[in-house]
Amino acid sequence: QKEVEQNxxxxxxxxxxxxxxxxxxxDRGSQSFFWYRQYSGKSPELxxxxxxxxxxxxxxxxxxxxxxxxxxxxxxxxxxxxDSATYLCAVRGSGNTPLVFGKGTRLSVIA
Amino acid sequence: GxxxxxxxxxxxxxxxxxxxxxxxxxxxxxxxxxxxxxxPKQSLxxxxxxxxxxxxxxxxGVEKDKFLINHASLTLSTLTVTSAHPEDSSFYICSARDxxxxxQPQHFGDGTRLSIL
Numbered sequence: 001q002k003e004v005e006q007n008x009x010x011x012x013x014x015x016x017x018x019x020x021x022x023x024x025x026x027d028r029g030s031q032s033f034f035w036y037r038q039y040s041g042k043s044p045e046l047x048x049x050x051x052x053x054x055x056x057x058x059x060x061x062x063x064x065x066x067x068x069x070x071x072x073x074x075x076x077x078x079x080x081x082x083d084s085a086t087y088l089c090a091v092r093g094s095g096n097t098p099l100v101f102g103k104g105t106r107l108s109v110i111a
Numbered sequence: 112g113x114x115x116x117x118x119x120x121x122x123x124x125x126x127x128x129x130x131x132x133x134x135x136x137x138x139x140x141x142x143x144x145x146x147x148x149x150x151p152k153q154s155l156x157x158x159x160x161x162x163x164x165x166x167x168x169x170x171x172g173v174e175k176d177k178f179l180i181n182h183a184s185l186t187l188s189t190l191t192v193t194s195a196h197p198e199d200s201s202f203y204i205c206s207a208r209d210x211x212x213x214x215q216p217q218h219f220g221d222g223t224r225l226s227i228l
Contacts, residue, residue, distance in 0.1 A: 034216050043117075043204045043222040044155070049215075088155070090217075098145050099206075099217055103154040 002027040004091050006102035015111050019076040023089030023102055026070070033065055033072045034090040034099065037083075044088055048074065079109045113139050115207050117220025125228055126197060132190045132223045134205030140185035141207035145217065146178075149202045161188040185210065195227045 036044035090099040114137040167180035179191040204222040
């Protein structure tokens with residue numbers, strides 16, 4: 001069974017610090033990796049996606065992928081209170097298969 | 112960007128009522144749409160994969176006769192919760208991916224909060 005594991009948190013960081021969110025996955029054949037943010041009572045919104053090993057940066061966000069270790073992470077620089085949310089890691093295999101979601105990590109940025 | 116519209120946002124109804132939720136891809140075509148359910152403080156649970164022009168694929172434990180899915184066109188999928196009961200109260204979210212760029216992310220609708228009295 002394909003699994004995506006995340007630390008449920010809460011992860012608390014002070015405003016302005018770097019928040020580091022981690023995710024591991026069991027299916028070595030996974031091809032695509034996504035990070036979604038979900039505010040309480042809202043649906044998930046896409047933050048970043050990454051397909052290749054290495055880093056991908058978009059503004060304050062950096063996604064990191066290591067397929068050999070089956071590990072993907074999200075770094076949030078200069079964290080803001082508005083970043084406080086649950087962050088969902090999602091993984092997809094090949095073809096038109098649905099995303100497999102982790103249970104999410106709750107991030108709290110303290111002003 | 113890709114937009115997924117879900118309607119209605121909120122439904123409150125009596126036990127035994129059937130409720131239909133619509134999911135539309137507004138600026139792209141989606142051969143496949145996905146239906147999720149989320150209970151408070153829990154993760155997203157995939158209920159079924161909706162395929163345009165064919166039967167939906169349901170996840171284990173999801174009753175296909177209870178949750179009817181119709182994917183009549185490349186831009187519309189509907190989920191009908193039949194004879195809803197209080198235990199069906201949940202947050203239902205649809206998701207779609209562009210049929211051309213299948214490696215692209217899934218985009219989510221805003222969700223439907225269903226409350227059965």
